[in-house]
Amino acid sequence: MPMPKFKNATFAVLLTLKLSVSYAEEQKDKFILVEEGTLPAQSKNAGQHVSSFFISPTEVTWNEWKIVQRYALGKGYDLQSVGSAGPEEGNYLEQPVRVVSWFDAVKWCNAKSEKEGLKPVYKVGEKIFKNGENLPEIDASADGYRLPTPTEWEWAARGGNKSKGFRFSGSNNPEEVAWYRQKSQNQGAKRARNL
Numbered sequence: 001m002p003m004p005k006f007k008n009a010t011f012a013v014l015l016t017l018k019l020s021v022s023y024a025e026e027q028k029d030k031f032i033l034v035e036e037g038t039l040p041a042q043s044k045n046a047g048q049h050v051s052s053f054f055i056s057p058t059e060v061t062w063n064e065w066k067i068v069q070r071y072a073l074g075k076g077y078d079l080q081s082v083g084s085a086g087p088e089e090g091n092y093l094e095q096p097v098r099v100v101s102w103f104d105a106v107k108w109c110n111a112k113s114e115k116e117g118l119k120p121v122y123k124v125g126e127k128i129f130k131n132g133e134n135l136p137e138i139d140a141s142a143d144g145y146r147l148p149t150p151t152e153w154e155w156a157a158r159g160g161n162k163s164k165g166f167r168f169s170g171s172n173n174p175e176e177v178a179w180y181r182q183k184s185q186n187q188g189a190k191r192a193r194n195l
Contacts (some may be wrong), residue, residue, distance in 0.1 A: 008148035012050050025067040034152070043154060048156040053147060060097035065108065072111035077130045079104045079111075103133045105147060113144025 008093035011148045031054035039048045062085035071081055081100040085092040100108070110120035110128055123127040129136040138146065148156065159166060170177045 002177050005049075031055060034160045037155065039151065042156070045151055045154065046153055050160075053148070053152055055152070055156050060108075061094050062097045063093040065097035065100070068108055068112045068115060071115045072108065072130075075111065075114065077107050077111050077162055078132070079107055088091075102147075106136060107131075107144040109147060113142070118142075118144035120144045126182075130158075175193060 001160045024128070025089065034050075034053050034055050036052045037050055039045045041047075044121040062083065065083050069079055069083070083097045083104075085095055100119055106122045107129060110122050110130065113120045114128075119137055119139070119142040120128045121142040123139050124132075124136050159170060170176045
């Protein structure tokens with residue numbers, strides 16, 4: 001996994017899970033199956049194969065972040081990013097969490113995994129990644145939550161192999177399918193995406 005360039009950058013925290021047939025039925029209401037495929041010619045990663053994976057349909061909400069953060073702090077995690085909600089208009093608790101570091105996002109994924117009885121994905125040596133800013137390794141045998149890789153994120157954002165030729169997942173116009181810049185609002189308020 002490449003080293004993140006900006007330790008204090010803001011990330012859209014999406015979750016992914018390892019694909020397993022037995023788990024597929026259990027997670028069908030919480031995650032979307034993104035079927036394998038190959039990135040199109042328009043991509044800077046053109047021709048790169050993407051294996052099937054599960055991805056959350058929306059970014060992690062401020063409310064979800066805070067619930068897991070409280071659990072994590074009680075279990076010895078050092079989540080430095082407090083995070084923030086979107087503008088205090090409407091139901092800001094259901095808006096995407098903002099202003100969290102990459103390191104805190106992966107630690108948060110480990111904490112959510114532990115909270116739900118799953119094996120955490122990110123490790124430093126033999127230990128679960130809970131503290132510091134060492135670059136963690138991915139435990140490929142783990143079944144817990146993780147961030148999508150850049151290639152997985154691009155594949156999902158394009159609509160995977162169900163994109164019907166659109167530039168974005170479900171449209172050529174990002175206004176129809178995504179919140180971006182300073183326009184973030186409640187999750188699920190845009191029209192359905194191709195996935």
